[in-house]
Amino acid sequence: MLKLNDPALLETRAYVNGEWIETGRTFAVFNPATGDKIADVTDLGVDDVSRAIDKAYDARASWAAKTGKERGAVLRKWFDLILENADDLATILTAEMGKPLAEAKGEILYGASYVEWFAEEAKRIYGDVIPGHQPDKRIVVLKQPVGVVGSITPWNFPNAMIARKVAPALAVGCTFVARPAELTPLSALAMAVLGERAGLPQGVFNVIPSIDASAIGKELCANPKVAKITFTGSTRVGKILMEQGAATIKKVSMELGGNAPFIVFDDADVDAAVEGALIAKYRNAGQTCVCANRIYVQSGVYKEFSEKLSKRVAALSVGDGFQDGVAIGPLINEAALSKVEAHLSDAIAKGARIATGGQRHALGGTFFQPTVVTDVNRSMIVQHEETFGPIAPLFEFETEDEAVELANDTEFGLAGYFYSKDISRVWRVAERLETGMVGINTGLISTEVAPFGGVKQSGQGREGSKYGADDYLELKYMCFGEIH
Ligand SMILES: NC(=O)C1=CN([C@@H]2O[C@H](COP(=O)(O)OP(=O)(O)OC[C@H]3O[C@@H](n4cnc5c(N)ncnc54)[C@H](OP(=O)(O)O)[C@@H]3O)[C@@H](O)[C@H]2O)C=CC1
Numbered sequence: 001m002l003k004l005n006d007p008a009l010l011e012t013r014a015y016v017n018g019e020w021i022e023t024g025r026t027f028a029v030f031n032p033a034t035g036d037k038i039a040d041v042t043d044l045g046v047d048d049v050s051r052a053i054d055k056a057y058d059a060r061a062s063w064a065a066k067t068g069k070e071r072g073a074v075l076r077k078w079f080d081l082i083l084e085n086a087d088d089l090a091t092i093l094t095a096e097m098g099k100p101l102a103e104a105k106g107e108i109l110y111g112a113s114y115v116e117w118f119a120e121e122a123k124r125i126y127g128d129v130i131p132g133h134q135p136d137k138r139i140v141v142l143k144q145p146v147g148v149v150g151s152i153t154p155w156n157f158p159n160a161m162i163a164r165k166v167a168p169a170l171a172v173g174c175t176f177v178a179r180p181a182e183l184t185p186l187s188a189l190a191m192a193v194l195g196e197r198a199g200l201p202q203g204v205f206n207v208i209p210s211i212d213a214s215a216i217g218k219e220l221c222a223n224p225k226v227a228k229i230t231f232t233g234s235t236r237v238g239k240i241l242m243e244q245g246a247a248t249i250k251k252v253s254m255e256l257g258g259n260a261p262f263i264v265f266d267d268a269d270v271d272a273a274v275e276g277a278l279i280a281k282y283r284n285a286g287q288t289c290v291c292a293n294r295i296y297v298q299s300g301v302y303k304e305f306s307e308k309l310s311k312r313v314a315a316l317s318v319g320d321g322f323q324d325g326v327a328i329g330p331l332i333n334e335a336a337l338s339k340v341e342a343h344l345s346d347a348i349a350k351g352a353r354i355a356t357g358g359q360r361h362a363l364g365g366t367f368f369q370p371t372v373v374t375d376v377n378r379s380m381i382v383q384h385e386e387t388f389g390p391i392a393p394l395f396e397f398e399t400e401d402e403a404v405e406l407a408n409d410t411e412f413g414l415a416g417y418f419y420s421k422d423i424s425r426v427w428r429v430a431e432r433l434e435t436g437m438v439g440i441n442t443g444l445i446s447t448e449v450a451p452f453g454g455v456k457q458s459g460q461g462r463e464g465s466k467y468g469a470d471d472y473l474e475l476k477y478m479c480f481g482e483i484h
């Protein structure tokens, strides 16, 4: 049993229309570090989800009719409650997802920062007044909430990915139906417990755990009462949702797969680049969409960088996320581990060498040694596919043009990173990278104040920042005539 200050946060029922409901059907949630069952969670079917959508639809008008200040006040209370309960929320998160407790706490604070940011933005959803095109005309542009939002989120950030979506949606007056990943529903349900305490009205925020992702996704995409789908996950599933939503012209926000390049130029601060690579590659055991998936190092510093990185990586401790000092927790499941091993064996078969790690960890289960691989080339799978695990493949390059060409040789375009102290090179490379986000001399770029999102097949839309509310708004143009 989890040790919580407030045991009520370990909620296992679905949250629909301000009520905690059970269906008589449940699915088990397990701790990936130990294999122990944490809880049995209510499983909703399509009919239950259709009802949740109806209730969110019914709640739209009254929620949108509140002032931005009123909506912002509820979000602010939610933020305060999340902070007050951050330790319990982190415990629940580490238990169901496996990341080290310190990272889980960081995720809770990161997710909360979006609730705080949009509690403030709620009062600033400004429209426009446009000078008339004829003497008797006056033109006004309103921004209005799109309506009911369907949300589908992944297991790797089970709190922050929902927070990053529900906060702007509710701030502007939308209502929200959240389907968390089957592997990690407890963090979402705990958010609902606190949202209820914060005063979110019935039907505004609904959490619909279920094992049948495909069927629930079809309902969210097909139901005409759902105005928008917001999704974080793989590009494969993003395409399915976009196709399914086309029948009702669903608006979509897609935060999809990544394949981030991490480039170290000869003029880089190599020690800083090593620190940046450690966080960009090994955060969440490499299970983030903005993880450095390919590391390109210019020949002049290749030996120094690979030796220094390998030494630091070999010292990273692997274990249960609840253990003090653990840096690398378990991968989420056996499938994730198999993908890591497949990428690694492909690279080795094509001439790459293991500098450190490379094996399943002695702890067994889904623990894997943090790994550095050298002598990697673009024929290997790691150049083209997202590994989503603690493997750092090091490529050597000679020229800036070669590095940029390699970095852009992917259908993905979420994040990219590079280290250089040459300001002209910094601008040249940053402008040429085909990504939505660029880290320059830093390996950690995620913040609520900046627009998070990708280009190419890494998605569309932005989350966070002054741009983040736009995805949940429609523009209405009003033309006043006969003004004399
Ligand atoms: N751009 C970003 O911010 C992020 C991108 N990703 C990408 O996702 C991949 C790994 O994450 P993962 O969670 O496995 O990704 P998936 O795309 O498999 O799953 C993401 C979510 O979609 C659900 N889902 C799966 N299939 C369907 C379907 N047919 N219809 C509706 N929903 C569906 C999943 O449900 P369930 O799990 O219950 O099956 C989960 O809740 C990697 O490629 C990673 O880069 C992941 C996180 C963030």
Ligand SMILES: O=C(O)[C@H](O)CS(=O)(=O)O
Pocket (backbone or CB within 6 Å): 156, 157, 160, 161, 232, 287, 288, 289, 290, 446, 452
């Ligand atoms: O889903 C993810 O991988 C997150 O978007 C990564 S981050 O925002 O926490 O950096």
